[in-house]
Amino acid sequence: QNDLGSRLHSPKVPIRLPKxxxxxxxxxxxxxxxxxxxxxxxxxxxxxxxxxxxLLYGGGxxxxxxxxxxxxxxxxxRRIVTVSAETAKSRKTRHIPLNTEAYxxxxxxxxxCDLGNSRVFESEAGTRFDNxxxxxxxxxxxxxxxxxxxxxxRHPFASRLAxxxx
Numbered sequence: 001q002n003d004l005g006s007r008l009h010s011p012k013v014p015i016r017l018p019k020x021x022x023x024x025x026x027x028x029x030x031x032x033x034x035x036x037x038x039x040x041x042x043x044x045x046x047x048x049x050x051x052x053x054x055l056l057y058g059g060g061x062x063x064x065x066x067x068x069x070x071x072x073x074x075x076x077x078r079r080i081v082t083v084s085a086e087t088a089k090s091r092k093t094r095h096i097p098l099n100t101e102a103y104x105x106x107x108x109x110x111x112x113c114d115l116g117n118s119r120v121f122e123s124e125a126g127t128r129f130d131n132x133x134x135x136x137x138x139x140x141x142x143x144x145x146x147x148x149x150x151x152x153x154r155h156p157f158a159s160r161l162a163x164x165x166x
Contacts, residue, residue, distance in 0.1 A: 020152075025145050029053065032143040048121060049135045051109040055081075056153035058102025062089060063150040067130045069120040071110065079103045 021029065030053070037050035055066050059081055068087035075082070083094045098106065109120070121129040132150065140148055 021145070021148065025143070025148075026057075028143040029139070029145060030057070033139055036139070036142070045135055047109075047112075048129065049132070049139060051105055052121065052132065053139075053153070054102050054105040055098075056150065058099040058105075059096050060153075061096065063132060064089070064130070067121050067128060067132070070118050071113075071120060072118065074106060074110075074120065076103075076107060076110075081106075 033046075033050045033053050036046040039046070052063075052066055055061060055069075056063065059066075061069070061081070061083060065083045065087050069081065069083070073082040073084060074080075079098045081096045081098060083096060085091050085093045088094060106120075113120075117126075119128060123129045123131070136150060140146070
């Protein structure tokens with residue numbers, strides 16, 4: 001019992017479980033985003049944030065996958081988005097069904113985009129858009145939702161998919 005190391009224990013690191021939105025929070029998030037996107041003084045960032053949220057919530061994509069999405073990967077006839085192996089975290093191509101809200105929002109967004117753009121979400125410089133944190137923080141503050149990450153948007157989709165509601 002002279003070995004002090006045998007009496008040391010590793011500290012327990014708390015595991016952060018993903019937050020699930022309550023029904024009221026989900027409604028507040030969508031309504032707040034829609035209000036920003038439909039406000040007379042809205043800018044393209046507000047509209048883009050709305051489309052991004054509807055795509056993540058209604059399609060279960062990761063933020064990086066949505067930001068890397070190309071129009072050629074959106075099949076409006078079948079209501080499916082294809083996440084290519086190049087942008088997927090798993091490095092495997094996935095075909096994701098879109099719910100009605102995500103489909104309609106994406107279709108409307110397409111009609112407002114420059115048809116010469118290959119990306120669904122482009123920055124003002126014409127490159128891949130991935131600067132989402134400032135608009136996300138403002139949105140959560142306006143919707144009065146605390147400690148919710150972009151990634152947490154995947155979980156409601158997965159839950160609905162498992163229950164057969166998608």
